[in-house]
Amino acid sequence: MIDSLQSEDLRSSSDSDEELPVFDFLQPRPSTDVASQKAPKKPASSVLCSVGSADVMMISSDSEDDVPLAQRVKLRQERRSTPEEADDLPHRHLSASETGDATKATKRSAEEIRASREEALRRRQARERRQQDREALKQEQERQKAERRALAEASKSLRPEECIKHMVVAVDPALLQLEGGGTLLASVQALGCSCAIEKQPLPRSVTWARQAPSAQQNGAARVPEPHVVMQMTVEDFITLIHNYIQEERHSGSACSPTLTSWVRERQRLHPDKRLSLAVIELESYFRARKSRSQKRLRAAVAGEEAGGGKEKKKRRSGHAEKLPEVSRVEVEEAVVHLQLHTGVSVRFLSTWKEFSDHITMTTKAVAEAPFKRAREQTGFSFYLESEWAGGQRVDKAGKGLLQAWKRQIQQFNRVSSDVAAAILAAYPSPQLLKKAYSQCRTENEKLSLLSDLLIRRGEGVTSTTRRVGPELSKRLFLLMHSRDPEQNLDASL
Missing domain, CATH: 3.40.50.10130 (Rossmann fold)
Structure with missing residues (x-):
């Protein structure tokens, strides 16, 4: 009998030593909560399980029998709070002085916002004024440009x-x-x-x-x-x-x-x-x-x-x-x-x-x-012939060369248009006059080449004639042959 009892005890102990099946949802979930890590270990009567995404806290009634169940649940929740929430707790209860300082800070920020708005308005108005000034300046420049263009067109239209x-x-x-x-x-x-x-x-x-x-x-x-x-x-x-x-x-x-x-x-x-x-x-x-x-x-x-x-x-x-x-x-x-x-x-x-x-x-x-x-408005009261101011125009066909040669002769003192016309009738170009000088044999013949040319004045019975004379003939010779740029053509030879 004793042997039967011992064998029965051995069987019960072996049965207790057998491993029980383990389920994942019954395993405790590792928690990163600092507060829970620091908390003292409790009896195995309370087990924290993970079901889906929700945390389920299992509380046994075997431990802490002297603490009511509602208070134990509240205590557990406070222990599970994060460090950030714990740090925020002191700020949730502010004193009266701190509340007044916060109100003053809020008032100052409103004044600053109003001042910044006014400053932005002033800047926008200044920017608009500058834009208006630029547009007015641009319009004035366009008006002046149009006036200058009109003056140029008016001057051109008078040609x-x-x-x-x-x-x-x-x-x-x-x-x-x-x-x-x-x-x-x-x-x-x-x-x-x-x-x-x-x-x-x-x-x-x-x-x-x-x-x-x-x-x-x-x-x-x-x-x-x-x-x-x-x-x-x-x-x-x-x-x-x-x-x-x-x-x-x-x-x-x-x-x-x-x-x-x-x-x-x-x-x-x-x-x-x-x-x-x-x-x-x-x-x-x-x-x-x-x-x-x-x-x-x-x-x-x-x-x-x-x-x-x-x-x-x-x-x-x-x-x-x-x-x-x-x-x-x-x-x-x-x-x-x-x-x-x-x-x-x-x-x-x-x-x-x-x-x-x-x-x-x-x-x-x-x-x-x-x-x-x-x-004709030359600006000089003593300048009579305004047509000389612009010179003689000569086109590509050579029109105007005869008048240019005539004006060159009239540049001498006491040489009128009739005298120049008489010389032009005999020698219509400087090249012909130079050729005539080259055909002369002596120096005196060259000096008096133009002396006997007749100058006619008037027409009909009232016309008169005279000769060019040796003086003008000498000056023209000097004009064509002198190599001294400082020589006075009116001086006697």
């Missing part, structure tokens, strides 16, 4: 080869309705200038304007010129001259307007205009008047009296029969009186083609007038 392109010829519509209106319009357009058909203050007149370049883009202002050419009909012109003759004969008793009084009235109405008159086909009036005088003379000599048939023919002859008779001398007298008292000139033209040519030449003269006036 002889460019000025005609900037002219505007304004023609009265009543002038185009006459016989030569089409010819006039074609002649003006052939010049290359602009033509405008506009009603003018003076009927049957032509005015001019200049297109001055403007500083604005694609802008050109029209500057009117004072010149006006008015076409007068033969009927009006003869009538005004007849009134002038009647007034002169009757000592100013005539009430009808004369040529001078009519022009004065136009000048009073248009004081800014410079008027000139053009009369076309005045010769037809004098031819008709001469024909009538010859017919009357023949009728008086033959003793014929004007009959019914001839009378009817006279009535059909036109308005020339109704005009008063004025002689050529009376016309010249009236025109001279007009020029002396008003400064207005009268141009007599035979055909409408001549009138068109007159308008064309006037257009060119008006276009080139500013350039010529500027060229």
Whole structure:
């Protein structure tokens, strides 16, 4: 029996020594918690297991029987808290003084934010002002550049080869309705200038304007010129001259307007205009008047009296029969009186083609007038011939060389244009003169080569002649052969 009990004990002990099965979810999970590592070891009654991702704390009721279960759970949770949470715990309970300091810090930061916002606003406004100043400066520079460009264009438009392109010829519509209106319009357009058909203050007149370049883009202002050419009909012109003759004969008793009084009235109405008159086909009036005088003379000599048939023919002859008779001398007298008292000139033209040519030449003269006036302003009161200031232009074809040689001769003292022309007629170039010198045998013959050249002055019966003389001949010889740059050409040899 004893043996049976011992064998039974041995069997129970061996059974207790057998290893029990081990499950992973029942194994304790290693914890990195510092607090849990430092905590004292507890009895095996409490086991920490890992199920999935959640930590499950197993608490046995065998240990710590005197501590309530809820308090033990809370104690376990506090022990499992991380070091960072432990470090944050003291900061969670701040004193009243620390709370006041934090409030002051918050107030200071708000003031700083407001100050920084104001500073940013000031900087933005300053940046906007600088941008506006740059834009204003850029606009001013563009305006000045446009003004300089306009001045350059205006200066260029005054040149002889460019000025005609900037002219505007304004023609009265009543002038185009006459016989030569089409010819006039074609002649003006052939010049290359602009033509405008506009009603003018003076009927049957032509005015001019200049297109001055403007500083604005694609802008050109029209500057009117004072010149006006008015076409007068033969009927009006003869009538005004007849009134002038009647007034002169009757000592100013005539009430009808004369040529001078009519022009004065136009000048009073248009004081800014410079008027000139053009009369076309005045010769037809004098031819008709001469024909009538010859017919009357023949009728008086033959003793014929004007009959019914001839009378009817006279009535059909036109308005020339109704005009008063004025002689050529009376016309010249009236025109001279007009020029002396008003400064207005009268141009007599035979055909409408001549009138068109007159308008064309006037257009060119008006276009080139500013350039010529500027060229004459030399700035020296003693300098008379302003054309010498720019020298003589010579083109590639050699045009202008003759005038350059003539001016070179005229540089000598007391050498006029007539003297230079006489030398040019004999020797048109310096090379020909030098060749003539080389053909001379002696030195004296060279010095007197030009002495006997004739200088002619005037024309017709009033013309005079004289010789160049030995003095000028010597100076020209020195000019062509002297090797001394300091030699005085006027000194005697």
